[in-house]
Amino acid sequence: MSVRHRILHLSDTQVGRDGRDEDGVDAVAALERMLHDARHLPDLDLVVVSGDIADDGSVEGCVAVRDRVAAFAAARGIPHVYCTGNHDDRSTFATALGSGHLGPDGTDLGRLMESGGPERVAVSEVNGVRIVTLDSLVPGAAHGALSDRQLQWLANLLETPASSGTVIVVHHPPVYLESSVLMGTVGLRDSDRLASVLAGRDVRAVLCGHFHLQLAATLAGVPVWVTPGVVTRIDLTTPPQLERAVKGASATVVDLGGPFSPTFHVLHARDRAVGEQVYLMDALSGRDVDHED
Numbered sequence: 001m002s003v004r005h006r007i008l009h010l011s012d013t014q015v016g017r018d019g020r021d022e023d024g025v026d027a028v029a030a031l032e033r034m035l036h037d038a039r040h041l042p043d044l045d046l047v048v049v050s051g052d053i054a055d056d057g058s059v060e061g062c063v064a065v066r067d068r069v070a071a072f073a074a075a076r077g078i079p080h081v082y083c084t085g086n087h088d089d090r091s092t093f094a095t096a097l098g099s100g101h102l103g104p105d106g107t108d109l110g111r112l113m114e115s116g117g118p119e120r121v122a123v124s125e126v127n128g129v130r131i132v133t134l135d136s137l138v139p140g141a142a143h144g145a146l147s148d149r150q151l152q153w154l155a156n157l158l159e160t161p162a163s164s165g166t167v168i169v170v171h172h173p174p175v176y177l178e179s180s181v182l183m184g185t186v187g188l189r190d191s192d193r194l195a196s197v198l199a200g201r202d203v204r205a206v207l208c209g210h211f212h213l214q215l216a217a218t219l220a221g222v223p224v225w226v227t228p229g230v231v232t233r234i235d236l237t238t239p240p241q242l243e244r245a246v247k248g249a250s251a252t253v254v255d256l257g258g259p260f261s262p263t264f265h266v267l268h269a270r271d272r273a274v275g276e277q278v279y280l281m282d283a284l285s286g287r288d289v290d291h292e293d
Helices: 027-037 059-074 090-097 148-158 191-198
Strands: 005-010 046-049 080-082 122-126 129-133 166-169 203-208 215-219 222-226 233-235 242-246 250-256 263-268 277-282
Touching: 027 059, 046 059, 046 129, 059 080, 059 090, 080 129, 129 148, 148 191, 191 215, 203 250
Parallel strands: 005 046, 046 080, 129 166, 166 203, 203 222
Antiparallel strands: 005 250, 122 129, 215 222, 233 242, 242 277, 250 263
16 A cells, blocks of 8 residues: 655735735735635645745745644644745845745755755645645746756755655746646646756655646646635636736645545535635736636
8 A cells, every 4th residue: 555645735925014915905814814725724734835925925924824824734743845036036035035945843854956046945744645846937937937947956866766756846837728728828838847957756746836726637647636725716707818816715635545546535624705706807908807707
């Protein structure tokens, strides 16, 4: 029987220095609500937050998320791991979160990529599973990219299998819905380069955020999971040229091991405002619109 591991996967907390995101949503309350409703989950080994920690890139936003996730993790004696997203700032991320791999007591457990580059790329091990956080942040841009040095570092790392396999955490998904007007422009660029590194290795799953919706796909035969956002979710019932964000914090339980591994189970926090529209905009121009076509 394979060894089982369970991960609580959060993303896009987007807490600003005042506790809200740029659209005025109470991001702290959304995170607290999600963690509260996840409190009965059994057998968790790890909490992952896959980017866009702070909506404004602030230390205050990062610390607010870290402190709340840390309390949840400490109560269970498990680590918590973070990667950068497009809303984050590498220097403030480092100040608040170090390598992004924190133990139950807050100790920094991560081994950073030794390249001299600016990226926050790190690795640690949790109960035999190798956890790798990549840095797809392109400052000032919505899309993501992985540098040559990251990909080479990852290729070198994966040459040696981990005892229970590897999980990759990266903010920008290397997959997207072809029917979406927006996804193909704001996801990870040149995902075929990542695919060539992952092919035939021991990677059990790639965990992503950024799209604020749930999406499952494969890349080079590796399962890729995009978890919905904590601060808001994207509602794809609009016409293709529009994007609607709604309230309703969500997260994913990732189970590794067992007969159907990996499995991805979405949790929705209880919220009377769930589904309430936050914004409706033109997907390409970013302009707000008053109604659907």
